[in-house]
Amino acid sequence: xxxxPDPHRFQLFSSQSDLGGSRRHExxxxxxxxxxxxxxxxxxxxxxxxxxxxxxxxxxxxxxxASDHAEASAAGVALLRxxxxxxxxxxATALALGVxxxxxxxxxxxxxxxxxxxxxxxxxxxxxxxxxPAAITPQHYHKDGKPDPSRSxxxxxxxxxxxxxxxxxxxxxxFGRRSFAACVAPAERLAGGFRASSRLVEVLAARDPMDxxxxxxxxxxAFLRNIFANAGPIRTGDLVSRPALRATLTTLxxxxxxxxxxxxxxRQIVAAVKxxxxxxxxxxLARYAVIERTPIAIDYRGHxxxxxxxPSSGGVVIAEALGILAxxxxxxxxxxxxxxxxxxxxxxxxxxxxxxxxxxxxxxDADFVKVPLDRLLDPxxxxxxxxxxxxxxxxSPTSYGSGAGQPPPHDGGTxxxxxxxxxxxxxxxxxxxxxxxxxxLVAGKTGxxxxxxxxxxxxxxxTPNSFGLVGNAQNAVAAGKRPLSSMSPTIVLAGxxxxxxxxxxxxxxxxxxxxxxxxxxLDGGLxxxxxxxxxxxxxxxxxxxxxxxxxxxxDVLEGLGRRGHKTAVRPxxxxxxxxxxxxxxxxxxxxxxxxxxxxxx
Numbered sequence: 240x241x242x243x244p245d246p247h248r249f250q251l252f253s254s255q256s257d258l259g260g261s262r263r264h265e266x267x268x269x270x271x272x273x274x275x276x277x278x279x280x281x282x283x284x285x286x287x288x289x290x291x292x293x294x295x296x297x298x299x300x301x302x303x304x305a306s307d308h309a310e311a312s313a314a315g316v317a318l319l320r321x322x323x324x325x326x327x328x329x330x331a332t333a334l335a336l337g338v339x340x341x342x343x344x345x346x347x348x349x350x351x352x353x354x355x356x357x358x359x360x361x362x363x364x365x366x367x368x369x370x371x372p373a374a375i376t377p378q379h380y381h382k383d384g385k386p387d388p389s390r391s392x393x394x395x396x397x398x399x400x401x402x403x404x405x406x407x408x409x410x411x412x413x414f415g416r417r418s419f420a421a422c423v424a425p426a427e428r429l430a431g432g433f434r435a436s437s438r439l440v441e442v443l444a445a446r447d448p449m450d451x452x453x454x455x456x457x458x459x460x461a462f463l464r465n466i467f468a469n470a471g472p473i474r475t476g477d478l479v480s481r482p483a484l485r486a487t488l489t490t491l492x493x494x495x496x497x498x499x500x501x502x503x504x505x506r507q508i509v510a511a512v513k514x515x516x517x518x519x520x521x522x523x524l525a526r527y528a529v530i531e532r533t534p535i536a537i538d539y540r541g542h543x544x545x546x547x548x549x550p551s552s553g554g555v556v557i558a559e560a561l562g563i564l565a566x567x568x569x570x571x572x573x574x575x576x577x578x579x580x581x582x583x584x585x586x587x588x589x590x591x592x593x594x595x596x597x598x599x600x601x602x603x604d605a606d607f608v609k610v611p612l613d614r615l616l617d618p619x620x621x622x623x624x625x626x627x628x629x630x631x632x633x634x635s636p637t638s639y640g641s642g643a644g645q646p647p648p649h650d651g652g653t654x655x656x657x658x659x660x661x662x663x664x665x666x667x668x669x670x671x672x673x674x675x676x677x678x679x680l681v682a683g684k685t686g687x688x689x690x691x692x693x694x695x696x697x698x699x700x701x702t703p704n705s706f707g708l709v710g711n712a713q714n715a716v717a718a719g720k721r722p723l724s725s726m727s728p729t730i731v732l733a734g735x736x737x738x739x740x741x742x743x744x745x746x747x748x749x750x751x752x753x754x755x756x757x758x759x760x761l762d763g764g765l766x767x768x769x770x771x772x773x774x775x776x777x778x779x780x781x782x783x784x785x786x787x788x789x790x791x792x793x794d795v796l797e798g799l800g801r802r803g804h805k806t807a808v809r810p811x812x813x814x815x816x817x818x819x820x821x822x823x824x825x826x827x828x829x830x831x832x833x834x835x836x837x838x839x840x
Contacts (some may be wrong), residue, residue, distance in 0.1 A: 286578065289759075289769045296768035296826040296837075303827035303839030304328055306656040307343065307744070310433055311335035311520040312829070312838035315658060318417060320840065321374035324356060325658040326414035327422055329666035330407045334426035335402070335486070336654045338481060339433050341466055342442045343744060344654040346499065347682065347689040349402030350545045350670030351535060352423070353728045354414050357663035360735045362545045363414070366530040367406020368721040369399030369692035373526075374518040376784045377698065377716045386699035395517020397678040400527050401499075401508075403670055408496035409529040410666075423492040430485035437475045438834040442675055452676065458625035465681035466688065474549075484686030490539030500524045507683030515680050530606075537561055537616060540761050543732040548612065549605040553727025553750045555615055556594035559777075560754055563590045563628070569610075570625060578763055582630060582800025586802065588778040588785050589628045591751055595780035603713030604721045610713075633803035636783045652691075653726065653744035654679060657818045659825055665737040665818075667728035669744070693705035695722035706746040708781055727753040736820065743830070748778075748786075751777040752813025760819055767826035768820040775812045788812055809840070 248491045297303065302325075304315035315332035323331075329352065337345030344350075349369040355362045380390045384459070390396045408419050443452060443463075453459045467473065490498050498504055505524045512519040534545045535554040539561045546554030566584065568575050576582035600610055614620055627634070651774075653671035671690070678691035697710030704710075714723045725747045732737040741756055743749045752775055759770035774788040785804040787796065788811060797807055814830035816837075829835030 269574055274677070286763045286765055286769075288579075289773045290765060291771040293769045296766050296828040297839055298824060298826055299839035300824040301350040301661040301840055303818050303825045303837055304656065304658050305818050305827045305829045305835070305837040306331055306332050306336060307438070307814060307816065307829065307833045307835040308336060308339045308436060309836035309838070310339055310429060312836060316654070316838040316840060317425060318422060321417070321421075321749055322661065323417040323479050324415060325660040325664040325666045326410050328658045328660065329656060329668045330411045330415065330419070330422040331425050332405055332656045333403070333654075333668055333670050334423060334659070335429055336656065336670070338426045338429045338484065338488075339436065340439060340654060341437065341481070341688050343652055343671040343672070344403075345672055345688050346403050346491075347401050347677060347687040348670055349399070349690065349692065350406065350668060350748060351551055351724070352406065352410055352666060352668040352725050353545060353547060353730050355663075355665040355730050355732070355737055356412065357735075357737075362534050362730060362732075364532045364534045364547055365406055365410060366532050366547075366550070366721070367402035367409070368724060369402055369522070369552055369690055370695070371399060371693065371716060371718055371720045372517070372519045372523045373519065373718045375693075375716060375718055379518070380698040380716065382694075386702045388694070388698060388702065388704065390696050391694040391696065391704070392674070392691055393679050395512045395515030395519075395678070395680065397693050398512050398517050398680065398689045399692035400413055400519055400523045401690060402529065403528060404491065404496045404499040405527055406428070406529050410668075414664075419495060420492045421487055427488040427492055429756050430481045430488055432478050432480045435473050435475055435477045435479045436834050439479075440473060440475045445675070446738075453679065462676075462681070466686060467527070469806050471806060475493035476498065481686050487685045487687060491621060500527060504682075504687075508687065508689070511680060511682040512689065515678075531822055531835070535616065539565060541733070542710075542738055542761060544729065544757070545732065546727060546729045546771060549602055549610050549723070550721040551724050551726055552598045552602045553725050553753065554729070555612070556591075556659070556750045557727055557754050557757070558616055559597065559621065559624075560590045560593045560617070562618055563593060563625045566618070566622040567628060576630075579795070581795045581802070583635075584776055584791075584795065585799055585802045585804070586628060586630060588753070588776060588799075589633065591754075591778045592634075592780045593624045593627075594645060595747070595778070598723070599708065599710050599780065601713060603710075603715075604723070607717055607720050608713045613756055631802060636781065653749065654745070655726075655728065655742035655744050655749075655816050657740035657742065657816050657827075659737055659740055659818050659820070663731055663737060665740045666700075666742045667742050668731050669726040669728045669742045669749070671724075671726060671744070692722055694742060695724060696720075703781075708747055708779065709781070712770055725749045729757065730759065735819075739817065739819050741815065741817040743813045744833070745813035747779045748775075748777045748813040751775065751779075754816045756814055756815045756817055758761055760817075767817050767828035770819070771785035771815050771817055771828045771830055777809070777812045786812060
């Protein structure tokens, strides 16, 4: 079943909406939030307003895929209908996303996957994150004795060893029913021609400090020619093809995943990186391996929330936040502030600050540094942090840690997909090339857009990366190390049944966005689409700024200001895709901000 929501209603939360109907919905929504701010005792106003102002989610009885593109979701469902399971669908969807959204993901990147196997009643965590080359050193990211972040953001030194092909192949080999070749085939067909989405066109037209494509017209044209066959400007709905990538995908389908890490494709990747000043070698590619890790788990409101461990920071921060919020609720006698009120958003922001401070100070690749995971997941520690939250004011930044940064830029270099199949298996998979179009480097004639994942390391203590995130020696550059990530694939269980599969894209806002959608379902009882559509906030400790989407009501913002928050409007915060199991089947929702669409049957 294909699902296409009403585009007019999907503009409800867009600051660019000029539709009268949307504005009427928006006004109704803001009035409801104002009522929450004034009459905080009414707990259901926020939920009722959001659900009334958003279209319904896709509702299906058996299986669903939620991703950032309709064609990618459809590719996953096609695998399910042909006898595949959630792992096969996730592989096909991820590969398809890399074709239709090359700015966000692709086989030149890497990611994480959580896999719930229903018959075993067990969740597995696969780490196929990009890896630092063997020849890399911290000095590569210094110039004249000073840190030079630009070297980790563009060009050859920005590229980590890609893990997506190895990871997706391992996902299918261990947990799937179909062959890797069968999962590659839909992406191969799409590379022969697909319709450009409004999101792709928006990214190609972007002009910001982390510009999606070079403003220099000659460089821009050359770069895009290496990705698309289209010679002129690309408009929404145009038929777009990627013949070079299609040839690469044909090789993968015929020869298997090893053809990416050894042979002609590998040689083109190495040559492109070295020509651009990088140090990825043939040996780095040949040695790359997927790592199985133990999922993080925490109990919250009668559910078991499972997430990725290090080098994902998202799982730890989300688990810590849930523990803090649960402890604070106990302290309140379970009389929490009304959802959507300034009091509730203040508490959420203070909780996020604690989590992000610990991220900056304590997290890194656990294969290289000691991560105090037991302490970070300890309910006693969560209770102590909850006790430090003052509902009337913020604390000084030094109360959470130290560091400085700049407001994070727009980010679209990540994609998340959620899958639940008819047997109850589930996959939460997030994949990335980091920032838009990664390192702005295409590997020879392969059509592969290479990642700039080295930017996720702390190239020097308290030196912010592209997203304004700071770190220290825990996340320092080292040969063979995997950089800290904000990707947050999450599976929520009710007993032995999958209740929710959720995750997102958007740099550090992935963490706050995923957390808020999860809370919207478990605390607020929102349906999947309303949970994804509700306006969000973001705080990452440093910089000390509370980001918010445009539809937070003015009186709520005033209340946050009175509590000491410096606020800044952001057009959108994260792109979250979610599937929720209800008594009547599955609800699937994709992020309207990214133009995605779910599919199912």
